Amino acid sequence: MMHILTYPISSIGRIIIRTVQDIGRYFIFLGLTCKSLGKVGKRIHLIFAQMQKMGVESLPLIAITSAFTGMVTAVQATYQTGGILPYRYLGAMITKSTMIELAPVLTALVMAGKIGASLAAELGTMRVTDQIDALEVLAINPYDYLVVPRIIAGIVMLPVLTIFANLFGILSGYLVSVSLYHVTTAEFLSGIRTFFIPVDFWSGIIKAVAFGMIITSVGCFQGFFARGGAEGVGRVTTRAVVISSILILVTDFIVAAVIF
Numbered sequence: 001m002m003h004i005l006t007y008p009i010s011s012i013g014r015i016i017i018r019t020v021q022d023i024g025r026y027f028i029f030l031g032l033t034c035k036s037l038g039k040v041g042k043r044i045h046l047i048f049a050q051m052q053k054m055g056v057e058s059l060p061l062i063a064i065t066s067a068f069t070g071m072v073t074a075v076q077a078t079y080q081t082g083g084i085l086p087y088r089y090l091g092a093m094i095t096k097s098t099m100i101e102l103a104p105v106l107t108a109l110v111m112a113g114k115i116g117a118s119l120a121a122e123l124g125t126m127r128v129t130d131q132i133d134a135l136e137v138l139a140i141n142p143y144d145y146l147v148v149p150r151i152i153a154g155i156v157m158l159p160v161l162t163i164f165a166n167l168f169g170i171l172s173g174y175l176v177s178v179s180l181y182h183v184t185t186a187e188f189l190s191g192i193r194t195f196f197i198p199v200d201f202w203s204g205i206i207k208a209v210a211f212g213m214i215i216t217s218v219g220c221f222q223g224f225f226a227r228g229g230a231e232g233v234g235r236v237t238t239r240a241v242v243i244s245s246i247l248i249l250v251t252d253f254i255v256a257a258v259i260f
Contacts, residue, residue, distance in 0.1 A: 029221050033151060036144040043149050050153035054115050055160055062161050063168050065110055069102050070094065070169035074176040087183045091191030094173035096200055103165035104204040105252055108211035111158065112244040116219040119150055120240035123223025124233035132224070147224065151216040158212030159205045166204070203259045210251050218244045 040047070077093045123146060126132050135142050177183040222236040222243075 025225065026217075026221050029147075029224065030217060032143050033147050033217070033220075036141060036148050039141075039144050040148055040152065043144065046145070046149035047152050050149050051157050054111070054153050055157035058111065058114060058157075058161060059164060061110060061114065062107055062165050065106060066098075066103060066165035066168040067172040069106055070098060070172035071176045073097055073102065073169070074173040075180075078177070078181050086187075087177075087181065088187040088191040088194075090177050090181070090183055091174070091188035092195035093191075094177070095170055095192050095196060098169040098173070099166050099200045099204045100256075101204075101252075103169055104162045104207040104211065105248065107162050107165045108158065108208065108215065108248045109245055111154075111161070111211075112215050112241055112248060115154065116215045116240045116244045117237050119216060119219030120223040120226075120237045121233055123220055124226030124236045125223075127224060127226045128229050128233060142224075147220045150220055151213065154212040154216030155209055156212070158215070159208040162204055162208040166201075199259065203255065206259070207252060207255050210255065211248050214247045214251060215244050218247065 073094050074090065077090055077097075081089065081093070123132070126146070132142050132146070135145060174185075174188055177188055178185065219240045222240040223233075226232050226236045228235070
């Protein structure tokens with residue numbers, strides 16, 4: 001009877017202890033990663049390879065996602081403001097919502113599912129098959145060789161992908177506005193010119209840099225400490241996507257609260 005009463009409390013305690021331990025290990029992991037940044041010049045080829053994988057190969061997916069997001073934004077903006085605001089405000093609404101929120105956040109969430117899962121699975125497989133241990137035996141620092149190139153590539157490529165998402169989203173919103181709602185090009189551009197301010201663009205880029213750091217570091221961290229064979233790799237892959245997605249939304253709120 002006593003065990004039944006205390007089990008929920010002990011379970012909560014174990015979860016809290018495990019969470020605190022994971023947070024501590026994560027920051028130690030980041031510290032060791034930062035310590036390896038001094039040797040980044042020797043791994044430029046690895047950085048470019050990861051940039052190709054994370055950026056260029058992800059561009060079609062980002063183009064499709066952001067294009068349909070821009071279309072939906074145009075439809076919803078017209079529906080919400082129909083008969084209330086002039087059509088020249090439509091360009092401003094689409095541009096601001098895309099640059100500030102939709103492009104950086106949706107790009108990051110898509111990349112968390114694609115890149116975050118890939119990093120966790122890749123490094124997790126290397127861990128459970130003792131490939132990372134083999135690197136250490138050969139006196140190759142795994143942080144220097146595996147982690148740093150991936151994190152740098154993510155920090156560089158997320159802002160680039162966000163810029164392309166801005167372009168695709170605004171362009172698709174413009175095409176829907178012109179074709180479905182007969183908004184003239186002059187009206188659409190007038191709204192953009194009137195209400196655009198540089199902080200709209202740069203806030204999204206700042207978010208993208210933070211999101212790139214989150215996605216790659218969490219994915220690498222989860223994979224780096226994977227245990228338990230194939231089942232363990234699947235577990236850390238799922239955990240990497242879930243944790244990255246939550247941290248992206250939390251960071252989005254923090255950055256927005258600070259900037260705006």
